[in-house]
Amino acid sequence: EYDTMKPHVAVLPSPGMGHIIPLFELAKSLVVHHNCHVSFLNITTEASAAQTHLLRSPACTVLSPGLQVIDLPPVDISALVSEETLVLTRLSIIVQESLKSDLKSVLIDLGELQALVIDFFCTQAFEICRELSIPTYTFCTTSTAFLCFSLYLPTLDREVECEFVDLLESIQVPDCAPVRIEDLLDQARNRKIDEYKWLLLHLSRLPMATGIFLNLWEDLEPKSLKAIREHSFYKQIPTPPIHAIGPLIKQDEVPMTERDAECLAWLDKQPLDSVLFIALGSGGTLTAAQLTELAWGLELSRQRFILVVRKPTNTSASGTFFNAGGDVNDPTAYLPEGFLERTKGVGLVIPSWAPQVMVLRHSSTGAFLSHCGWNSILESITHGVPMIAWPLYAEQRMNATMLVEEVGLVVKLAAGGGLEKGVVEREEIGRVIRMVMEGNEGKVMRHRARELKDSAEKALNFGGSSYKSLSCVVQQWKADIS
Ligand code: UDP
Secondary structure, three states: OOOOOOOEEEEEOOOOHHHHHHHHHHHHHHHHOOOOEEEEEEEOOOOOHHHHHHHOOHHHHOOOOOEEEEEEOOOOOOOOOOOOOOHHHHHHHHHHHHHHHHHHHHHHHOOOOOEEEEEOOOOOHHHHHHHOOOOEEEEEOOOHHHHHHHHHHHHHHHHOOOOHHHOOOOEOOOOOOOEOHHHOOHHHOOOOOHHHHHHHHHHHOHHHOOEEEEOOOOOOOHHHHHHHHHOHHHHHOOOOOEEEOOOOOOOOOOOOOHHHHHHHHHHHOOOOOOEEEEEOOOOOOOOHHHHHHHHHHHHHHOOEEEEEEOOOOOOOOOOOHHHOOOOOOOHHHOOOOOHHHHOEOOEEEEEOOOOHHHHHHOOOEEEEEEOOOHHHHHHHHHOOOOEEEOOOOOOHHHHHHHHHHHHOOEEEOOOOOOOOOOOOOHHHHHHHHHHHHHOHHHHHHHHHHHHHHHHHHHHHOOOOHHHHHHHHHHHHHHHHOO
8 A cells, every 4th residue: 555645657668678668767766756656567578588677676676665567467469460560560459459458447456546657659548548537648768859750740641642751852840850751760651551550540649648758858959849849830739748857767787687797897897988889779680681791890990899689680670679689599690700709809799688778887888889769879878978870760760860960979870770771881880980989070979978968967866957847747746636
């Protein structure tokens, strides 16, 4: 039983570490800093080791009874999907089936709730919460620029008849940086398939939220934040109130696995800012040809590195999305012959999953070659680490462009990203790595990264803009307790 004077909030992420991690941080922050009681609803799928490690760690049991993790029973979706089902369709079907059978009764059992916080893709919850009179907030796990695009998509869908990829010019999102057609997310590149229909459905429901949380802070994207709050287009939707409450990023893993400890011990022995960290999110997979080029590019760069590798695949750029990182297996089977021997001492190869936040925090880490998932971006910024962008899936190409053009924290490779883009060659990879690790560009970016780190810290501290935004909402919840 819990204190009935505390707001009781339920939090519901969709599957995928990129959603679970930030929503779990929100849950912890509500408990630790804002005196709330939180029920974290976990949609169980092919739950990965990483997911279990996160949600069942002793560090979070310490927070109970303020924070309880409730597993929604697994659902059988085998009749509704096939091998070919694309990532957002699969995710949406898992969420749909899981919420249909369990959400209402779970919410009723929880008793009086002041709010449910969901991510972008749990929008079936809106109807259920409306029926139960529970205010529902959306937690946006990506940029303001993408949120603006999302709010504009239903209009674009009505006004444009052809495929968006056939448009001759960039998409003019009201008062925001135009979205280049080549940066358009995978889910909007073919309007005839289910994946686009799911995207459109979820995004058209954004206005149903009582409020929208953004996992960033006022000074990261001031232009887009101003647009979304003040431009008539967003006002007339109407857009729910926007609360910038981040960056909420993953905390250190306690306890560490043995492999994590080895990785950090190796970093301890390397010079300051000398190591390039390469990791492609929870889902990112490369083709065999691309992995070969990356490995050779690393060798050519002659820099120290940590490479998180997964078994290559030619069918998907997000091959390990539903089981974070995939299975641990033997990298010698798919890295160039002799690679491990030749790079021994200067490089560390880690199969499938690394303690990313701890690596980025380490003073030996000098740059991050990333797929530009939003959490990875925030983690890099808050540790003052510049990035090389290797966008692969979802909205990552848009993120990369935004970071290059508006934030100045990132360099892009000359080609590549995603399956359709062709292979980025080893010379280009080697050149960009050297430029960031040794060149002046790297120094400028590192300086910029450290400025951003300071501004993020300020926003999060007691009295900072993000702290205050979240407090304001919690005050509202407190006032709502009947
Ligand atoms: N992550 C990790 N180790 C890995 C790969 C990823 O700890 O080897 C974590 C990373 O720190 C981040 C999350 O998984 O918090 C990935 O989220 P992101 O938004 O960057 O990408 P997504 O997986 O959603 O594409």
